[in-house]
Amino acid sequence: MISPAARDALQTWLEHQRALKNASDNTLTAYRGDVVEFLAFITEHKGAPQGLGALQDIALSDMRAWMAQSRGTGIGARSLARKLSAVKAFYRWLAEREGFEATAVLSVRAPKFQKKLPRPLAKDAARSLIDTIGIQSEQPWIAARDVAVVTLLWGCGLRISEALSLKGPDAPLPDVLRIFGKGNKERVVPVLPAARESVAVYLQLCPHAQTADAPLFRAVRGGALGPGPIQKVMARARMQLGLPASATPHAMRHSFATHLLDAGGDLRAIQELLGHASLSTTQAYTAVDTARLMEVYDRAHPRA
Incomplete structure (x- = not known):
């Protein structure tokens, strides 16, 4: 059981993340789950609900006990690192607010x-x-739909959630799209003719009427299309082609970035197209070798 004071503090922190840092619903849900899990452990570990005063007295041994217990449940190092990051962010805010x-x-x-x-x-x-x-x-309309979605992932570097969030008024696709990505950050993405044409073919065949408030990509019964059907159709196709399991919808976005970089694209421009907050994220995402990165860097920042 988590103390009312701790629960209220957590809710206030989550609202702060939404208001000031524009955190998405998915991010807030993950934060809530991670911090609640930590607070519940501390309650059990200490043998009593932990109010704000008690939370200020958390020791290094308590943190190590929580991490050991978490690893004992079978979660990996990556998941534990994510949980720890959420707990630290909450504590950093709480310590500043409470003055400890x-x-x-x-x-x-x-x-x-x-x-x-x-x-x-x-x-x-x-x-x-x-x-x-x-x-x-x-x-035919479903086949055209699936092709249109995957073409947008590869041709425009969209996340699958971004492609599926497009609405009826977004069609016919313009030369550039305004995309609202993670954290509701806006970016402008050029639309290649192949992507525009694939969406046009889908719309010609789609049996569901396009309206202002309807999703662009529709499920069989006319509702919003989720990522599941696209993931499944890609899985079938990659098995037929003998491609690795890593050939997922997100890999198409990854391929977009890598192919641009291979063609001499500037890292800063690719960063903006992908909607990454920092250049280091783009460097890691494209996973190019050091020599290639230095070549691009030297062109962008020639030595005197």
């Missing part, structure tokens, strides 16, 4: 883990995947 030192919490080091990034597809493999997706469904 949170050294024991903030000094804990996250477990090391190997970052796993989706591997990009070669250009020919990406094209073959889209062609194969186009013959997976017996209903």
Whole structure:
């Protein structure tokens, strides 16, 4: 059981994250779950609900006990690092508000883990995947829909959630799209002719009327299309082509960035197209070798 004071503080912090940092609903849900899990452990570990005063007395041994218990449940280092990050963010805010030192919490080091990034597809493999997706469904409009969605992922570097959030008024697709990504951050993305044409073909075949408040991409019965059908159709297509399991919808976005970089694209421009907050994220995401990164960097920042 979590004390009312701790629960109220958590809710206030979450509202702060939404208002000042524009955190998404998914982020807030993850934060809530991680911090509640931590507070529940501390309650059980200490043998009594922990009010705000007691939470100020958390020791390094308490943090280590929580991390050991978490690892004992079978979660990986990456998941534990995420949970610790949420707890630290909450404690950093709480310590500032309540005026105490949170050294024991903030000094804990996250477990090391190997970052796993989706591997990009070669250009020919990406094209073959889209062609194969186009013959997976017996209903032409569904096949055209699936091709249109995946083409947007590869051709515009959209996240699948961003592609599926498009509405009826977004069609016909213009030369550039205004996309609201993570944290509701806006970015402008050029639309390639292939992407525009694939969406146009889908709209010609779609049996559901497009209205101002309706989603652009529709499920079989006319509701909003979720990511599941796209994930499934890509899984079938990649099995037929003998592609690795890493050939997922997100890998198409990854391929977009990598192919642009390979063609000489500037990292800053790619960062803006992807909607990354920092250049370091783009560097890690594209996973190019050091020599290639230095070549691009030297062109962007020539030495005197």
